Amino acid sequence: MHGYANPARFLKLARPATAWLLGIGALLLLAGIYGGLAVTPPDYLQGETVRILYIHVPAAWLGMAGWASIAAASISQLVWRHPLAAVAGRAVAPAGATFAALCLATGSIWGRPTWGTWWEWDGRLTSMLILLFLYLGYIALASAERERGGEGRMAALFGLVGAVNLPIIHYSVLWWRTLHQGQSISITQGSTIAPELLWPLPLTMVGFTAIFAAAVLMLMRADLARTKLEARLRRSVAE
Amino acid sequence: MNQWTFVTAAYGLAAIATLGLIAWAYLSMRKAEADAEAVKRRP
Numbered sequence: 001m002h003g004y005a006n007p008a009r010f011l012k013l014a015r016p017a018t019a020w021l022l023g024i025g026a027l028l029l030l031a032g033i034y035g036g037l038a039v040t041p042p043d044y045l046q047g048e049t050v051r052i053l054y055i056h057v058p059a060a061w062l063g064m065a066g067w068a069s070i071a072a073a074s075i076s077q078l079v080w081r082h083p084l085a086a087v088a089g090r091a092v093a094p095a096g097a098t099f100a101a102l103c104l105a106t107g108s109i110w111g112r113p114t115w116g117t118w119w120e121w122d123g124r125l126t127s128m129l130i131l132l133f134l135y136l137g138y139i140a141l142a143s144a145e146r147e148r149g150g151e152g153r154m155a156a157l158f159g160l161v162g163a164v165n166l167p168i169i170h171y172s173v174l175w176w177r178t179l180h181q182g183q184s185i186s187i188t189q190g191s192t193i194a195p196e197l198l199w200p201l202p203l204t205m206v207g208f209t210a211i212f213a214a215a216v217l218m219l220m221r222a223d224l225a226r227t228k229l230e231a232r233l234r235r236s237v238a239e
Numbered sequence: 240m241n242q243w244t245f246v247t248a249a250y251g252l253a254a255i256a257t258l259g260l261i262a263w264a265y266l267s268m269r270k271a272e273a274d275a276e277a278v279k280r281r282p
Contacts, residue, residue, distance in 0.1 A: 225271035
């Protein structure tokens with residue numbers, strides 16, 4: 001990881017990677033969405049609304065994976081002082097917040113015809129809403145620290161403490177059995193979803209993840225360019 | 240309400256959020272890199 005501590009080396013990799021991720025992500029998303037909307041049959045119980053699965057599940061995964069990345073970047077910054085860790089954390093936060101909000105919105109739209117309500121203070125829904133608020137807090141803290149010229153250590157600590165919410169979201173459907181359904185897909189136990197309904201999901205999962213990664217790389221490049229600009233302006237004022 | 244109304248609303252929202260994120264990230268990157276380049280070229 002420290003091999004990419006040099007921003008020039010990172011940019012050399014990030015420039016082509018951004019285009020590749022965008023292209024692959026768009027292709028997989030188009031294939032997955034086409035499959036999910038036009039090829040898979042309606043569910044015997046939920047009917048057509050089951051198609052919301054193909055965007056709701058990737059949004060939930062990216063909302064949580066985004067914060068896990070922030071926590072990993074925070075450890076990297078606090079322990080090894082990796083120079084790109086704070087940049088990565090700041091770039092992941094808006095993308096993660098977007099997908100956490102999308103997860104809540106699509107879940108609410110799915111909940112109305114399925115549960116008969118837009119919102120319920122259920123364990124899974126509430127812990128996901130808390131994750132969105134954590135993202136907003138992190139974005140505010142990290143940008144305030146950046147403007148004051150800080151290293152972003154407070155934001156890194158916040159990123160680490162906020163990771164406590166991730167197992168709460170994951171196990172919420174087991175701890176509080178209220179409205180949200182239990183786990184449908186497990187690495188160890190497989191899936192309870194019928195295969196004819198399941199196959200577009202890996203396509204949209206990987207597609208959204210590639211798009212997410214491309215957005216993060218672009219935001220990291222923007223952050224690095226701003227740092228370079230500020231350094232040059234400071235140097236020209238000093239001269 | 241027709242079930243497809245909910246499906247369309249969810250997919251429409253996903254399209255707006257994803258395209259909005261990509262457009263915002265791209266424009267931020269282009270602007271920041273252009274500004275840095277302009278200052279670099281300044282005598």
